Amino acid sequence: MTAEARPAPGLRRFWPAALPQGPLDYGRRLWMRVLLASVFLFLYAPIAVLIAFSFNDSKRNIVWQGFTLKYYAVAWNNADLFDAMTNSLIIAAVSTLFATVIGAMVGLQLWRFRFPFKGAYEGFMALPIVIPEITLGVSLMAFFFKLGWMTTDLGWPFNLFPIIIAHIAFCFPFVAIVVRSRMVGFNMQLEEASKDLGASQWQTFRHVLLPYMKPGLIAGALLAFTLSLDDFVITYFTSGPGSVTFPVKVFSMVRRGVTPDINAASTVLIVITVVATVLAMKMQAPDKTGKGQ
Amino acid sequence: MESWRNNRFLFWLLTLPGAFWLALFFVAPLSVLWVYSFGAKSGITDIEITGTALNYLRALDPVYFQIMWKSLWISAIATFVCLVLAYPIAFAICFAPTRWKPVLLLITILPFWINLLIRTYALMAVFRTNGFVNQTLGGAWNFFDGLFTGGSFPYQPLQLLYNDGSVIAGLVYVYLPFMVLPLYATIERLDKSYLEASLDLGASQFRTLMSVTVPLTMPGIISGVLLVFIPCLGAFLTPALLGGANAIMIGNVIEAQFKSANDWPFGAALSFILIYATFGALALRWVLTRKSQGEGA
Numbered sequence: 001m002t003a004e005a006r007p008a009p010g011l012r013r014f015w016p017a018a019l020p021q022g023p024l025d026y027g028r029r030l031w032m033r034v035l036l037a038s039v040f041l042f043l044y045a046p047i048a049v050l051i052a053f054s055f056n057d058s059k060r061n062i063v064w065q066g067f068t069l070k071y072y073a074v075a076w077n078n079a080d081l082f083d084a085m086t087n088s089l090i091i092a093a094v095s096t097l098f099a100t101v102i103g104a105m106v107g108l109q110l111w112r113f114r115f116p117f118k119g120a121y122e123g124f125m126a127l128p129i130v131i132p133e134i135t136l137g138v139s140l141m142a143f144f145f146k147l148g149w150m151t152t153d154l155g156w157p158f159n160l161f162p163i164i165i166a167h168i169a170f171c172f173p174f175v176a177i178v179v180r181s182r183m184v185g186f187n188m189q190l191e192e193a194s195k196d197l198g199a200s201q202w203q204t205f206r207h208v209l210l211p212y213m214k215p216g217l218i219a220g221a222l223l224a225f226t227l228s229l230d231d232f233v234i235t236y237f238t239s240g241p242g243s244v245t246f247p248v249k250v251f252s253m254v255r256r257g258v259t260p261d262i263n264a265a266s267t268v269l270i271v272i273t274v275v276a277t278v279l280a281m282k283m284q285a286p287d288k289t290g291k292g293q
Numbered sequence: 294m295e296s297w298r299n300n301r302f303l304f305w306l307l308t309l310p311g312a313f314w315l316a317l318f319f320v321a322p323l324s325v326l327w328v329y330s331f332g333a334k335s336g337i338t339d340i341e342i343t344g345t346a347l348n349y350l351r352a353l354d355p356v357y358f359q360i361m362w363k364s365l366w367i368s369a370i371a372t373f374v375c376l377v378l379a380y381p382i383a384f385a386i387c388f389a390p391t392r393w394k395p396v397l398l399l400i401t402i403l404p405f406w407i408n409l410l411i412r413t414y415a416l417m418a419v420f421r422t423n424g425f426v427n428q429t430l431g432g433a434w435n436f437f438d439g440l441f442t443g444g445s446f447p448y449q450p451l452q453l454l455y456n457d458g459s460v461i462a463g464l465v466y467v468y469l470p471f472m473v474l475p476l477y478a479t480i481e482r483l484d485k486s487y488l489e490a491s492l493d494l495g496a497s498q499f500r501t502l503m504s505v506t507v508p509l510t511m512p513g514i515i516s517g518v519l520l521v522f523i524p525c526l527g528a529f530l531t532p533a534l535l536g537g538a539n540a541i542m543i544g545n546v547i548e549a550q551f552k553s554a555n556d557w558p559f560g561a562a563l564s565f566i567l568i569y570a571t572f573g574a575l576a577l578r579w580v581l582t583r584k585s586q587g588e589g590a
Contacts, residue, residue, distance in 0.1 A: 032381060032384070032385045035378075035381050035382070035385070036381075036382060036397075039378055039382055039469070040400060042466065043400075043401075043466070043469065044400075044404070045419070046412070046415035046416050046418070046419045046466075047407065047411075047412065047415050049415065049418065049419055049425055050411070050414070053418075101310075102310045102311050102314055105306075105307045105308075105310055105311060106307070106308075106310075106311035108307050109304065109307035109308050109311075111294075112294065112295065112303075112307075113294065113295060113297045113304050113307075114295065114296050114297065115296070115297040115304070124315070125315070127315075127319070128315070128319055130571065130575065131323075131568060131571065132523065132526065132527030132544075132564075132567050133524070133527060133529075134527045134529050134544045134548070134564065134567070135323075135326070135527065135547075135564040135565075135567055135568055136319075136322075136323075138326065138547060138548075138551050138560060139322035139325065139326035139564070140318070141551060142322065142325050142329060142551075142557060142561070143318075143321060143322035143325050143326075146325055165318050166318065168314065169314060169315065169318040172311060172314065201303070226406055229408075230406070230407075230408045232408070232409055232410045233530065237551065247408060247410045250410055250411070250414070251410055251530075254414050254417070255534075258414070258418045258421065262414065263418075266408070266411040266414065269408055269411060270407050270408070270411060273406050273407060273408065274403065274406065277402075277403065277406040278399075281399065
């Protein structure tokens with residue numbers, strides 16, 4: 001492949017057109033780089049502006065007036081917003097726990113077993129990912145009303161249950177995909193060796209399979225956590241007056257206009273999800289130690 | 294892989310929790326909704342299941358039909374813009390130096406993990422009348438205006454929000470990563486010697502793209518189009534925040550039926566029209582991938 005040439009010295013490094021190009025050196029075409037840069041600008045500039053202006057000492061949010069953390073204090077002291085954030089974190093933590101366990105089981109089952117109608121079953125497991133979110137949201141809303149969970153006040157924290165149940169339902173198929181793709185690289189001979197050496201099925205699972213599965217489990221859990229924390233549409237339909245989550249609260253605030261304390265609260269959420277995502281990606285990266293190969 | 298018969302206990306142990314959860318909290322709610330779509334409102338909260346098809350017929354009413362039609366073409370344009378932008382990006386990432394690839398991929402995917410609502414809100418702040426785009430344009434305009442005419446034509450802020458264009462821009466902004474990933478995956482697997490062969494044999498870059506690259510990466514294109522088109526069609530947040538009263542999509546009508554208008558049977562029917570459309574798109578993909586695989590073989 002010609003695309004990977006030695007870095008050119010001096011100015012040429014920054015002016016790719018100055019380099020001799022192979023016909024397939026698309027990554028080096030100037031227009032390609034300009035396009036790439038402008039799309040990334042389009043993707044990141046609004047977020048960067050949002051983060052920058054959460055630190056801006058001006059209510060109108062347009063011109064930079066100086067650094068301040070006061071909007072973080074405003075957001076922190078906004079009791080509704082704080083409660084909503086607490087709810088979001090509780091929901092995300094509980095649904096992550098359940099979604100990871102259930103998802104890992106489904107992932108293991110799909111990886112390990114051959115059974116009739118497997119293709120149809122896989123399609124069924126992927127349905128919550130495919131179905132439009134709004135349909136899932138309104139169907140769960142109708143269902144929970146039917147059960148009477150939305151009309152009677154269950155009291156905090158029990159009024160979070162409908163949301164948690166909904167989140168588990170759309171998170172665990174993602175966990176299953178991550179765990180299954182991790183297990184594909186597992187060497188079955190290790191399991192046989194473990195059994196030959198007299199380990200029980202549980203011991204084999206605990207000491208051979210589980211350690212291999214661990215990065216997949218962590219990546220799946222982080223994925224479920226961000227999915228749950230970020231979900232707006234399904235939560236919007238399944239939350240009641242006492243169970244408002246952070247995105248739902250922000251939605252009602254945003255409808256009234258753009259204010260710096262929303263920027264501050266959003267920045268906090270962005271930091272949480274970005275950290276979780278980067279960690280998850282690190283975990284998902286192919287295992288370089290060769291363990292289990 | 295072993296047969297489920299070899300270890301029935303383990304098989305059922307691993308199967309039951311997931312199957313149970315989906316049956317109870319996915320299939321059951323959708324069934325309730327499906328039954329409601331054949332019902333009629335008989336009180337403030339009561340729904341009588343009458344087996345009527347009126348709710349589906351009502352969706353054909355010009356008011357709602359127009360909104361559905363609009364949802365379709367807004368989604369189609371947004372998907373097309375995503376494809377046109379994402380294809381060169383995926384190409385550039387594939388042909389980038391190896392050490393840059395993971396970084397480029399990460400920064401492509403990362404926005405997808407940032408809260409949908411926050412990203413839409415960020416876009417609102419940039420596009421609004423005294424937002425960044427208008428400020429920058431206004432500053433430039435007023436500078437040149439002051440220079441040449443002494444400030445006789447002050448800048449009129451552009452109305453960038455609350456129209457169809459802002460909804461399309463919002464959808465592209467939100468769903469672009471969905472398009473880049475499947476395209477990247479297929480272009481990466483593409484045997485580059487086909488491209489070299491085509492270029493060696495005298496085809497132009499454009500000809501190579503149209504007759505070699507695009508047909509060979511068709512599965513990725515189809516996946517990407519579906520991954521963007523389906524969520525666009527059901528979008529509710531983006532049109533609600535960026536479209537205002539002018540750009541209502543089917544998702545907003547569904548939301549209104551469940552939250553304010555309180556006509557659940559009609560909302561249920563609209564939701565199921567959305568599901569049927571999704572299944573239609575998936576079936577189309579199945580047909581298309583089979584066709585393109587047949588051609589490739």
